[in-house]
Amino acid sequence: MKKNERMRPAVEEGELDFSGKYSLERAREYYRKHQKGSLGRRISNRWEQQMAGRALKLAGNPRSVLDLPCGTGRFWELLARDPDRELLAADYSEAMLVVAQEERPQEIVQRFRVFQSSAFDIQLPDNAVENIFCMRLLHHIGESEDRLRILKEFHRVARDSVCISMWVDGNYKAWKRQRAVKRRPKRKRFDNRFLHSRQQVESEFAEAGFSIRGKVDFLPRYAMWRTYVLECD
Template structure:
């Protein structure tokens, strides 16, 4: 593994995933019927995205959190699944709380998504759930997307909040009321802008899958590494 010297952005939200919060995060998706339903749907669309890209042998789950997706990522032992997160507590609790036969199939390491200690084209796919909606600054997103494009040889599967749905409209009026707050913890991305940013990073959209079309902000993009943005 080689690591590059980059300016790693320092986010307040990255620091909240301590030992206590990681157990809370592990439990929260199973807390009640609505959470379980929503978790089921998220796993389902992620699985559809993985099926869409077809066979791959190496994948990086970044940020893996407490391994919510490991069950669908480790369906056979032919694949090498790297799992990384900035929070060592999220990683540790994921490994401890998931079933042994699942967690022993992943290769965990702590790192920042902005400076991944893997060589160029190290994995065929990067699987990135629920991180991009936290990255509100365009300069940070640029570093982040370039890092995704550097480490993946083929695909990036990424989830985020997008506009063009009922929840985004509700969010926009909430943001207006909070306009005076300096730091926004989470951001709904205008599709037009984020899609241009993917393109500039050399990541071409091959498909998107909505969590609940026209209602929910969650969307998964399947991006294929190309040359256009880097020309």
């Protein structure tokens, strides 16, 4: 087996092609890119952490949080800042979980119950956690039907709230991206990241049983990243 294929997740039925992306080498690359990448990348990581901190505050500083997908544990230090918080973390990719547990400080890692799981079928009972913290997954989900499946599963497992980040329209970067995509030749238009219409996703939240408690924008009117704080109805 080629080195960069090690631990690449098999894509089960009902899962997304993109979910098979993170082999061990890709997982290590993801960790390096955000932790030790260019200055711009490190600054945006820091801003994203601040944005996530504000979202958690809006969610009422939840007592128990499931970080899904946790990837390489980019938000673990932030989530573990509250010494009394119960922490769970899951990802579809075993490789991402391995890298998270290798690279993050051991005293932080030990706070988390880590397990492999799909966001479509979370291996936990109903109302198992107060909050689900979902960063950088929804911009990979292009179909409304798939987003609804995930949102309904989050509603089953979270008792109180969900913090969920995605790319939304209504800002300069979204306008630029839409224009660039239109200019690409048709065969090159597809990549595995999607910009969502605010109106569309907000109606999906309602359909899945959530109301919006708050929103945190990365750079209002400029950047596409927005984190919604959703409340379980």
